[in-house]
Amino acid sequence: MSTTYRDVDRAFKRDLLAxxxxxxxxxxxxxxxxxxxxxxxxxxxxxxxANQGSFTAGTNMRAWLFTILRNEFYSQMRKRGREVQDxxxxxxxxxxxxxxxxxxxDLQDFRKALDTLPDDQREAIILVGAAGxxxxxxxxxxxxxxxxxxxxxxxxxxxxxxLLGVSGEGDFGPDPGDAAITARAFGx
Amino acid sequence: xxxxxxxxxxxxxTAQSNNFRPGAMLPNASISRKLREFxxxxxxxxxxxxxxxxxxxLEEAEKNAKxxxxx
Numbered sequence: 341m342s343t344t345y346r347d348v349d350r351a352f353k354r355d356l357l358a359x360x361x362x363x364x365x366x367x368x369x370x371x372x373x374x375x376x377x378x379x380x381x382x383x384x385x386x387x388x389x390a391n392q393g394s395f396t397a398g399t400n401m402r403a404w405l406f407t408i409l410r411n412e413f414y415s416q417m418r419k420r421g422r423e424v425q426d427x428x429x430x431x432x433x434x435x436x437x438x439x440x441x442x443x444x445x446d447l448q449d450f451r452k453a454l455d456t457l458p459d460d461q462r463e464a465i466i467l468v469g470a471a472g473x474x475x476x477x478x479x480x481x482x483x484x485x486x487x488x489x490x491x492x493x494x495x496x497x498x499x500x501x502x503l504l505g506v507s508g509e510g511d512f513g514p515d516p517g518d519a520a521i522t523a524r525a526f527g528x
Numbered sequence: 529x530x531x532x533x534x535x536x537x538x539x540x541x542t543a544q545s546n547n548f549r550p551g552a553m554l555p556n557a558s559i560s561r562k563l564r565e566f567x568x569x570x571x572x573x574x575x576x577x578x579x580x581x582x583x584x585x586l587e588e589a590e591k592n593a594k595x596x597x598x599x
Contacts, residue, residue: 349590353583360579365570378576385579389586447569450562469560470567500559 352392355401356385362471363405369466370413372455380416384409403473406481410463453503457496464492465500 363384367377387408388395395404454462460482467478468489475493479486 349587353587357575357580357583360575361571361573364573364575365567368570369567378578381579382582385582386586389583447562447565451566454563454566465563466567469563497556497559501556504559504562 348397351397352395356388356405359402359405362402363409366406366466366471367409367413369454369470370410370459370463372451380409380413383412383416387412400477403477403481406467406471406473410481450500450504453500456503457499461492461496461499464489465496468493 360381364377364381367380367384368374371377371380384405388405391408395401457465463482464478467473467481468475473481475486475489479489482489
């Protein structure tokens with residue numbers, strides 16, 4: 341057992357650990373659920389560990405791990421079909437598991453809005469706007485052109501603005517349909 | 529079109545773009561902020577024990593495999 345080999349191992353583990361919180365946040369963004377996200381992170385760790393040899397020391401480990409996790413996510417989605425996205429689960433997890441982390445209602449609204457975005461737009465805006473990747477890195481993680489990432493991010497922003505702009509007013513009031521029924525029921 | 533009318537029209541256009549700008553900047557900035565707020569909330573949860581244990585096990589297994597090879 342040579343010392344240099346062990347140093348490489350230790351560095352690999354250290355960098356992997358350092359990337360985990362960010363990787364996990366990405367997994368939660370993709371799956372919309374903490375339990376599914378943690379399973380995905382676990383699979384990613386196993387894959388990454390088994391493929392240590394294919395990682396070039398000194399290159400961007402975070403981008404490498406994100407690529408593995410993303411590939412894993414989409415291949416699992418394809419295998420299981422869309423049943424992964426059960427909306428009941430999404431709803432109950434969002435409001436029961438970690439309510440203290442989303443202290444303000446508007447953050448919950450934001451998460452809901454985020455979940456309604458198409459997968460490709462959501463991952464693009466998360467990678468660039470939250471995970472701290474450059475457009476070029478995000479493009480390489482998603483295996484597409486830089487221009488594609490830019491347009492996905494821009495469409496995601498527009499969509500979120502629309503969604504959150506619309507829901508900003510009258511959150512607690514009756515919607516127009518209900519108001520009409522109320523008016524009929526109590527009207528002259 | 530009289531000079532007055534042109535001036536009026538210009539004034540309206542200017543007023544519109546002035547009104548539009550702050551409105552367009554604000555939601556965009558708040559969306560970026562919310563996005564990071566949501567993401568950071570998950571990051572701040574730290575590393576669950578199951579992952580630390582998993583890495584220990586993987587490391588242990590690798591060490592054992594290597595020492596068997598070395599013997």
